[in-house]
Amino acid sequence: MTTLTFVEAAIAGWIVVASAVLVFMTRRGHSPTRWAAIAFVLGPFSVLFAAWTRHRSPRIRSTTLQWGAQGPGPLSVLVGIDGSGAAHRALGAAIETLGDRIGHLTLAYVLDFEAAAKHRESPARTEARRVLDAEATAIGERLAVQPRTVLLAGSPAAALVDHAREAGDDLLVIGTHGRGEADWLQGSVAADLAEQRAVRVLIFGGGGTVKPDDPAS
Numbered sequence: 001m002t003t004l005t006f007v008e009a010a011i012a013g014w015i016v017v018a019s020a021v022l023v024f025m026t027r028r029g030h031s032p033t034r035w036a037a038i039a040f041v042l043g044p045f046s047v048l049f050a051a052w053t054r055h056r057s058p059r060i061r062s063t064t065l066q067w068g069a070q071g072p073g074p075l076s077v078l079v080g081i082d083g084s085g086a087a088h089r090a091l092g093a094a095i096e097t098l099g100d101r102i103g104h105l106t107l108a109y110v111l112d113f114e115a116a117a118k119h120r121e122s123p124a125r126t127e128a129r130r131v132l133d134a135e136a137t138a139i140g141e142r143l144a145v146q147p148r149t150v151l152l153a154g155s156p157a158a159a160l161v162d163h164a165r166e167a168g169d170d171l172l173v174i175g176t177h178g179r180g181e182a183d184w185l186q187g188s189v190a191a192d193l194a195e196q197r198a199v200r201v202l203i204f205g206g207g208g209t210v211k212p213d214d215p216a217s
Contacts, residue, residue, distance in 0.1 A: 014043040021046045028054070029154030031114040061116065062108075062163055063151040065132060071145030073101040078169040080160050080189075081107045083131040086175030090204035091135060094173040095143055097202075105139070105147040107132055108163060116153035125151065157192035164199040173202045 018039035025035040030053070039046045075098060079091045091107070109132050115124035132149040139147050152159040164172045176190050193201045 015040075017044045018042075018046060021050050025050055025053070026112075027155060029113050029156075029159065031112045034114055061153045063116075064148065065129060065151060066136060066147070066149040068105070068136075068148035069146035071100070071103050071105070071143065073098070073103040073145075075101050075171060076104040076106075076167065076169045077102050078106045078108060078160065078164045078167065078172045080156065080172070080174040081109050081131060081135055082156075083109075083127065084175060086205070088135070088175075090173055090175035090202075091139075093204045094171075094202065095139065098171075100144065102143065102145050104169075105143070105145045106163075106167065106169065107135055107139075107147050107149045108152050108160060109150075110152045110154065110156040110159045113153050116151060156189045157196070160189075160193070161196055161199050170200065171202060172199045173204070176203055176205045 021039040022032065022035050025039075026032040035050075038049060042049060077094060077098065079087075079094060081087050081091065095102070109128040111122075111124055111128060115122045128151055132151075136147045136149050139145070150163070152163055154162075160172055160174070163169075172193065174190060174193060190203050193199075194203060
């Protein structure tokens with residue numbers, strides 16, 4: 001093997017390992033931006049750092065922003081919110097479909113572990129608060145339920161399912177595609193939820209981006 005061939009093989013191996021670590025960590029709820037830098041700088045050594053990070057990562061966490069108030073219905077519903085038009089329309093469709101049968105309504109925004117860290121107010125965390133507040137305010141004008149709003153941390157599908165199970169929710173509602181979702185890197189949240197059997201799931205279609213108070217939505 002010539003020196004050039006060895007160098008090319010080493011570079012190729014570095015890229016393959018780094019890419020695998022990036023996908024692995026992103027699909028388990030970690031920041032793709034942070035792990036792209038770590039994986040491609042450290043290469044094979046990032047495997048050790050990833051293992052250490054996974055070992056010390058907390059379980060799926062939840063932070064309640066607003067406790068809400070119960071409505072007249074018997075159903076407990078969890079809706080995944082991410083600021084996308086699809087998520088907003090899924091929430092609207094759930095309200096139109098279930099109406100007064102909703103007793104507890106929770107709006108959940110899932111962040112990666114790094115963005116959700118409680119010791120700092122990241123831009124993503126601030127945006128999540130803004131989106132949840134806007135959706136909750138709009139719902140209060142349409143439904144006799146004051147929604148609970150929560151921030152979750154981790155992989156979106158796993159975080160939503162874990163929260164729904166722990167809270168005893170009857171139904172989990174999401175849109176088909178979230179904002180900026182990249183299936184090749186993060187995986188399809190809708191597909192992952194459709195395959196699990198722990199929680200009943202409603203998946204509503206729709207695309208585009210709208211504001212919570214958009215009359216056309």
